[in-house]
Amino acid sequence: MAAEKVKENAKLNYFFIKLFVVLTHIVLLLNVYLNGVYDDAAAVIILSAFVIASDVIYFMILGTFTQDTYTVDYLLVLIANISLIFQSCFGGVQFNLKHFITLTAGMISCHAGYLFTRNSFKAEKFRPYCYAGIGVLMIVILLFAGSRSMWINIGSFSVQPSEFMKPLLVMICASSLQSQQTKKKYWIIRTAPNNIGMVLISVLIIAFQWWCRDLGSIPTFAAVTGCALINRLCYPKAAFSKRKIGALAAGAVALAVLAVKFAPGYVKDRLYVDIWADQYGNGYQQCRALIAMAEGGWLGKGPGAGRLSNVAAYDTDIVFSSVSEEWGLLAAILFVILIVLMLATSLINTPKCYYHGTIAVGVTAVFVVQMSLNIFGSCNMIPFTGVTLPFLSNGGTSIVTSGFLIGMLKASQSPVFVRNIVEVEPGTERGDQS
Template structure:
């Protein structure tokens, strides 16, 4: 391990490291700014409550990033690792249905006493590791386009994961996991014909289970809150004091920021008008306080990570490196789109957080772990390029 460390850390991807640290620290500052009034008024707690909690989350996230950065990514192609990843995913998803508690309209959380975890966040990252290992091995063996060998096992696994997350029900995470899974498959080297078949089988597999559930358990899936979010998507101003409250006040925050914003800490909407401003609507506070310049900083950083990952995926010759890089990049890109799409009214609200910026322990720790894997892939990729 010492030799490995010396060999590859010389090729540390400093731009990727800088952007990751900059985004997480910027997010920490904005969580403090966005949550002060909310913590005092609605939780009757100290104004730095969520800041301290996120600081503790980063105390786990940064080591997770560091360990993943030096952990050889090639282990993700080994059977024992794939089995371990699947075990962690399904244990979490089973436990959340048995002992999980409801928050935000979904039974998505498990209380460990000292911390709360969200198994769907684990599934987002875990499905990347599993599918990358499966398809890279198939590619190396030359049977990537074999119907029986390539499609059945991963399609079944992905369908079961999607079904479990749907039953929480966490539709936003389900959408992200499905899109990320298909992105890893698309980057695996599979032909367009077989990719279309796999995507079709995933859709059919989900439909077989989901449609009957939607028909016979519609009261559970189509709750008043979800229907309200759908109505707010089409016309948020029709119920601006009810289900449209978050979207309307998000619009007001974005519109009042201008080019340079009102100044850090000077948001009006966070004072009680915008619910939970430190979570999925934190970009509204950024736009209000720091203006277009603050938004550009965040979007620029996230875009850099996504493009860096896709660049590595397109230039590396290692199928495992390609699928891992594409999976991590697509996850961050898709989650960013889902968050900002809900905030701006492009898609219905899902409650999905903004990567590295929004408050959330499970999210920032798992994203940091995924970033560490991407860093390891980048270092090995740079080392291999230096030998040519």
């Protein structure tokens, strides 16, 4: 009886969440109809039909899945269709079919990420393939991107393969955690072999990003590795001394200082540029972004009424400013809060093992760092990096990768544990077989 009552309460709670999702989208669409800038009302009708229909269809599909919790899924569909509404209004209301397709691909990618990482034992076996996947991506970039670039052009489409390294690195960091009890002596360091592999692949990725001049993504990869190392301090019998912790902290600071000292000239220019003194040069985008945010105020100029759409990267790198101009700073901040709430669900439905806990921490690190770089760069609080804002910026590679990462986050809350006998190396920790 008690279990049935819990299920009934859960269904009731999810009903209200679904109602909230649909009502939120309806309110935004009404704002577009009443205050938006458009030539034909058919554009608003088409946009509304796609948003509401995708809500209903996704709810129906989700009802066929068996999971411990669905909170992440409902928050994701809320965020995705808000993003579709925002992107369809920049510079005038017109349904953005390309963004709708990429968001749909992101939703599918989310379920793929969930299926791929929900079983910690299978993920442990996939670790070598994650290393190989990163190597293959690097080779593909070197062969097809050209000119030390991260982008591969395929007809009218552009793909950034380095984005796919993010979930692979998170999986490497998480799947190598179970071997912490099998430590060996390496010169003056006693650690698990998988820790050495994790650090080396992270250094290789960062060096590769540096060589390809995609410095904006380096903090994201560094944050994932840093959080994984911190997680290892919390692992049972980690046996990290204060001296080792101090050495790691000192090493991180030293690397940061060296990175700034030996940064390329164009990077140093961004660190010290006065955007207002060079508002038609290096500071052009940030100046226009700040002006747009100031003109939009708290409530915005109205959907489609913005002028920032005439500036390059208005729908990607400075999308936060574009939303602030048309919808207001309040709406832009609320969108970011929704993403933070989706990440914070792991605090409510806590992961059941260290593997999924590390995944949740790694995914959160990716999103928090990317959002910080994008928003603070648009606001001129840090140098402009050109990093996308997850789920809001236009771009298929970014959205598909973000969807896969959210699927990994969902897996940390709805895991699958296998009880059959597995082979474990002597001394390897087996606490996750419950």
